[in-house]
Amino acid sequence: MLLEDRILKKWLLPFILSVLIAVDSMAQCIPVYKDSSMSVERRVTDLLGRMTLREKIAQLSHLHGYQLYNGQEVDYQKLRDAAGDISYGCIEGFNLTGENVRKAFHAIQKYMVEETRLGIPVFTVTESLHGSVHDGSTIFPQSVAVGSTFNLDLAYQMTKAIATELRSQGVIQTLSPGLDVVRDLRWGRVEESFGEDPWLVGQMGIAQVKGYIDGGISPMLKPFGPGGAPLGGLNLASVESGERDIRNIHIKPYEMAVRNTEVKAVMTSYNSWNGIPNSASSYLLTNILRNEWGFKGYVYSDWGAVAMLKDFQHTAKDDSEAAIQALTAGVDLEASSNCYWALEQLIEQGRFDEKYVDLAVGRILRVKFELGLFENPYQGADMPGVAMRTKEAVELSRRVADESIVLLKNENTLLPLNLNKIKSLAVIGPNANQVQFGDYTWSRSNKDGVTPLEGLKKRVGNKIKINYAAGCDLITDNKSGFDEAVAAVKASDMAVVFVGSSSASLARDYSDATCGEGFDLSSLDLTGVQEELVEEIYAIGKPVIVVLVTGKPFSISWIKEHIPAIVVQWYGGEKAGDAIADMLLGNINPSAKLPFSFPQSVGHLPVFYNHLPTDKGFYRRPGRPNEPGRDYVFSSPAPLWSFGHGLSYTTFEYLNAHYSAELLHPSDTLIVSVSLKNTGSVAGKEVVQLYVRDVVSSVVTPVKQLKAFSKPFLQPGEMQTVVLKLPIQELALYDLSMKKVVEEGEYEIQIGTASDDIRLRRTIFVGRQPVTSNSLGHNDFCMDEIVKNPGRKIKVAGCVRDVQATPISGIEIKSNYSGRTVISKEGGRYSILTVENDVLTVSAKGFETVNIKVNKQKDIDIKLNYSHD
Numbered sequence: 001m002l003l004e005d006r007i008l009k010k011w012l013l014p015f016i017l018s019v020l021i022a023v024d025s026m027a028q029c030i031p032v033y034k035d036s037s038m039s040v041e042r043r044v045t046d047l048l049g050r051m052t053l054r055e056k057i058a059q060l061s062h063l064h065g066y067q068l069y070n071g072q073e074v075d076y077q078k079l080r081d082a083a084g085d086i087s088y089g090c091i092e093g094f095n096l097t098g099e100n101v102r103k104a105f106h107a108i109q110k111y112m113v114e115e116t117r118l119g120i121p122v123f124t125v126t127e128s129l130h131g132s133v134h135d136g137s138t139i140f141p142q143s144v145a146v147g148s149t150f151n152l153d154l155a156y157q158m159t160k161a162i163a164t165e166l167r168s169q170g171v172i173q174t175l176s177p178g179l180d181v182v183r184d185l186r187w188g189r190v191e192e193s194f195g196e197d198p199w200l201v202g203q204m205g206i207a208q209v210k211g212y213i214d215g216g217i218s219p220m221l222k223p224f225g226p227g228g229a230p231l232g233g234l235n236l237a238s239v240e241s242g243e244r245d246i247r248n249i250h251i252k253p254y255e256m257a258v259r260n261t262e263v264k265a266v267m268t269s270y271n272s273w274n275g276i277p278n279s280a281s282s283y284l285l286t287n288i289l290r291n292e293w294g295f296k297g298y299v300y301s302d303w304g305a306v307a308m309l310k311d312f313q314h315t316a317k318d319d320s321e322a323a324i325q326a327l328t329a330g331v332d333l334e335a336s337s338n339c340y341w342a343l344e345q346l347i348e349q350g351r352f353d354e355k356y357v358d359l360a361v362g363r364i365l366r367v368k369f370e371l372g373l374f375e376n377p378y379q380g381a382d383m384p385g386v387a388m389r390t391k392e393a394v395e396l397s398r399r400v401a402d403e404s405i406v407l408l409k410n411e412n413t414l415l416p417l418n419l420n421k422i423k424s425l426a427v428i429g430p431n432a433n434q435v436q437f438g439d440y441t442w443s444r445s446n447k448d449g450v451t452p453l454e455g456l457k458k459r460v461g462n463k464i465k466i467n468y469a470a471g472c473d474l475i476t477d478n479k480s481g482f483d484e485a486v487a488a489v490k491a492s493d494m495a496v497v498f499v500g501s502s503s504a505s506l507a508r509d510y511s512d513a514t515c516g517e518g519f520d521l522s523s524l525d526l527t528g529v530q531e532e533l534v535e536e537i538y539a540i541g542k543p544v545i546v547v548l549v550t551g552k553p554f555s556i557s558w559i560k561e562h563i564p565a566i567v568v569q570w571y572g573g574e575k576a577g578d579a580i581a582d583m584l585l586g587n588i589n590p591s592a593k594l595p596f597s598f599p600q601s602v603g604h605l606p607v608f609y610n611h612l613p614t615d616k617g618f619y620r621r622p623g624r625p626n627e628p629g630r631d632y633v634f635s636s637p638a639p640l641w642s643f644g645h646g647l648s649y650t651t652f653e654y655l656n657a658h659y660s661a662e663l664l665h666p667s668d669t670l671i672v673s674v675s676l677k678n679t680g681s682v683a684g685k686e687v688v689q690l691y692v693r694d695v696v697s698s699v700v701t702p703v704k705q706l707k708a709f710s711k712p713f714l715q716p717g718e719m720q721t722v723v724l725k726l727p728i729q730e731l732a733l734y735d736l737s738m739k740k741v742v743e744e745g746e747y748e749i750q751i752g753t754a755s756d757d758i759r760l761r762r763t764i765f766v767g768r769q770p771v772t773s774n775s776l777g778h779n780d781f782c783m784d785e786i787v788k789n790p791g792r793k794i795k796v797a798g799c800v801r802d803v804q805a806t807p808i809s810g811i812e813i814k815s816n817y818s819g820r821t822v823i824s825k826e827g828g829r830y831s832i833l834t835v836e837n838d839v840l841t842v843s844a845k846g847f848e849t850v851n852i853k854v855n856k857q858k859d860i861d862i863k864l865n866y867s868h869d
Contacts, residue, residue, distance in 0.1 A: 048358055
C-alpha cells in the first residue's frame with residue numbers, strides 16, 4: 001500500500017467522517033420549524049409542540065401603539081414590559097410617519113425574532129384603504145371613487161402601487177380592501193365601499209387583492225359579515241335580513257375574493273346579524289367561510305369587537321365568555337382588547353379545551369410560514385429606503401381621479417367651460433378651497449393636496465378672472481358669508497359651486513366630519529346651509545354648475561331640477577383639484593358611472609337599482625306636490641339618478657349585439673359581442689354594462705343584476721366590438737330549500753349605458769330546448785275571424801277595476817271590429833257599442849294591456865293589473 005493511501009486511510013478519512021457526523025449532528029439540532037425545507041404543516045406542528053400556553057395566547061393577541069411608542073419612536077422599556085420574551089401575533093403604528101414606521105417595525109421585528117424564546121416573527125400591519133395611512137404616503141382616491149371608474153385594471157394598479165410604499169415602510173399585512181355592499185346611504189362608511197352592487201364590489205375586490213399580493217403585501221378582506229345595511233344607517237347597528245339576501249348581496253363579494261385569489265386574512269365586522277354578533281358567528285366564520293368556501297387563512301377581529309360581546313352586544317358577561325364565544329366561532333386573533341388572555345386561567349383550571357387555542361394559533365402560524373416570514377422577517381429590507389409619493393404613484397393617483405368624476409347633468413352642453421366666451425368665473429362653496437381626501441388617510445391639510453380652486457387657477461392663468469368666496473361652511477347654519485358669495489357671482493359671467501361633505505383622518509383629526517366611519521346622517525340633504533347657498537346663487541340668474549365633492553350620495557332634488565350642470569367628484573385623492581379643473585375645462589372627458597343610486601330624499605331609501613320587482617310600488621301612479629297619487633301620495637319611488645348613470649362629452653351608439661348561443665347549459669359561458677360606436681366629436685371611454693333579468697324563477701329575484709362590464713376607449717367616429725363574458729353559473733339562485741342552483745328557463749340579457757338606460761335586449765334559454773307551440777294565448781285573437789263572423793250589434797257596459805277592486809277612470813276601451821274607443825268614467829263605468837264576437841282592447845299608462853272576447857256578453861266587468869315593466 002502506498003504511503004499516501006495509508007495516510008488517507010488512517011488520518012484523512014476518519015477526519016472527514018467526523019466532520020460529516022458533526023454537521024449532521026448540528027443539523028439535527030435545528031428545530032423543524034426553522035427548517036425551510038420542511039413542509040408548512042410539519043413546521044406548524046413542531047412549533048406548536050414547543051410553545052407554552054402563554055406563547056400561544058400571545059400569538060392570538062395584538063400589541064398596539066400605546067404599548068410600544070413614545071411619540072414617533074419605539075420605547076424599548078415599554079416593549080420589554082409588554083412582550084417580555086414572548087412574540088405576539090401583530091403590531092401596528094398608525095400614528096407614525098412613513099419614515100419612522102419603517103424604523104419602528106424593523107426594531108420591533110428584530111426584538112421578536114432575536115430576543116424572544118422561540119423567535120416567532122410578528123405581523124406588521126397597517127391601514128391602506130386608499131393609500132398607506134403613514135404620513136408622507138401617496139393619497140389615492142377613496143374606494144367609492146375607485147368603484148365609479150368601472151376600471152378593474154386601475155383598481156389593480158392602484159393597490160400594487162400602494163403595496164410598494166407599504167413594503168418600503170416595513171408593512172407585511174394591510175387591513176384592506178373593504179368589501180361591504182352598502183344598502184343604506186345614511187351610513188357614514190358609504191365612502192369605503194365600491195358600490196351598491198355585489199358583482200361590482202366583488203370584481204373590484206378581486207382586482208385590489210391581486211394588486212396587493214403581486215406587490216408583495218398580504219391583504220385582509222374587511223369587515224366580513226353583513227354590515228352595509230345597518231338599522232337606521234347607524235354604524236355598528238344590527239342587520240336584520242334573510243339568509244338569501246346575505247348570501248346574494250352582503251357576503252357575495254367575499255366569496256368571490258376567497259374563491260378567486262390567494263387571500264390569507266379576513267377581518268370580522270362589529271355588528272350582529274339576526275341577533276348573533278358576526279364576531280361570534282360560527283355559521284359565518286366556520287360553516288360558510290372555511291367549510292363551504294375553503295378559506296385556509298386566519299380571521300382577525302375588528303378592533304375591540306371581541307370585548308364588544310360583553311360591553312355592547314351583551315351576549316357575554318365577562319372577558320372569559322367573550323373569548324370563548326369568539327374563539328370557538330372562528331376568530332383567531334383579537335385586536336384592541338385583551339379578552340383572550342382570560343383563556344389562560346380557564347385552560348389551566350380545566351374549564352376550557354386548549355384545542356381551540358391550538359387550532360387558532362396553527363392558522364396564524366401557517367400564514368406566517370406561507371408568507372416566508374421565518375426566512376425573511378424584515379419586510380422591505382431589500383429596498384433602498386422609503387419609497388413614498390414617487391412620480392409614478394402620484395401620476396397613477398391622478399389617473400384614478402380622472403376616471404372617477406361623474407357628469408350627472410349637462411343641460412345645453414354648459415360643460416366643458418369655454419374660456420373664449422367668458423371673462424370671469426366665480427368659484428364658490430365650502431369645498432372649493434379645501435382638500436377632501438376621505439377617511440382612513442393621514443392628512444386633511446391643503447398642503448398635502450390640490451384644491452379645486454388651486455387646480456382652476458393653475459389652468460386658467462391670466463385668461464379669465466376668478467372670484468372666490470366660500471359662502472358657508474359644511475356644518476353650521478351661519479349665512480354670514482352669503483353676501484360675499486353673491487357679490488362674487490354678480491361680478492362674474494358664471495359660477496361653479498363646490499358643496500358636499502368632509503371626513504376625518506385616521507387616529508388624527510375627527511373635527512367637523514359629516515362622513516366616514518362613525519359619522520352617520522339622519523338626513524341626506526346637504527348639511528348646514530349649503531343648498532340655501534346654491535339657491536341664492538341660482539337666483540342671481542347667471543349660469544351655475546354644481547360640483548358635489550363627497551364620499552356619499554346626497555338628496556339634491558332641487559339642485560337637479562334647477563341647476564343645468566351637475567358633477568360628482570368622489571374624494572379624489574391628492575390630485576383631485578387638478579382632475580376636476582381639467583374635467584370642467586374639457587381637458588379630460590368624464591367616463592365614470594355611479595356606483596350608488598341617488599335618492600330623492602332619505603324617505604326614499606332604500607334606492608338601490610337591483611331591487612325585487614315588488615319593491616318599487618304596485619300602482620305606478622306616483623303623485624307630486626299638490627297632485628296626490630299612489631306609490632307615495634306626493635312622490636315617485638324612483639331615484640334621482642340610478643346606478644351606472646354617467647354622461648360624457650361625446651355620444652355612443654349601441655348598434656347591435658351578437659350572442660355566442662341562445663340555448664345554454666349551466667356549465668357554459670355566454671359571450672356577447674357588442675358593436676359600439678363613438679358618434680360624437682370627442683375621444684372618450686364608455687362603460688358597457690350587461691345586466692340579467694331572470695324572467696320566471698322559483699323565488700323572487702331582482703329586476704336586473706349587473707353581471708359584466710367593459711370600458712373601451714374610442715376615437716371620434718370609431719367603432720369597436722366590445723366582448724362581455726357571462727358564466728352561466730353566475731345566474732344561480734338559492735331556491736326554496738336554500739340550495740344554490742341555476743334554474744332552467746328564460747333569462748333576458750340587457751346591454752346598456754346605465755341600469756335605467758338599456759339599449760339592447762335578447763332572451764336566452766338555459767337548460768333543455770324550450771317547447772314551442774302554435775296555440776294562441778288567452779289574450780291573442782284573429783282579426784279575420786271577427787270580420788267573417790261579427791254577430792249582431794250589442795251594447796256592452798261594465799266597470800273597470802284594479803286587482804284590489806278599486807274603480808279606475810281614464811282607461812281606454814277599444815273595439816277591434818269598428819275601431820270605436822271610449823274612456824272609463826268616474827267610478828270606472830264604461831259603455832261601448834260593438835258586435836257579439838268583437839274583441840275589446842283595454843289599455844292605459846301604468847297598466848297591462850288586455851284583450852277581452854265579448855262572446856255575446858252585454859255586461860263585462862274588467863280587471864286590470866298594474867304594469868311593472
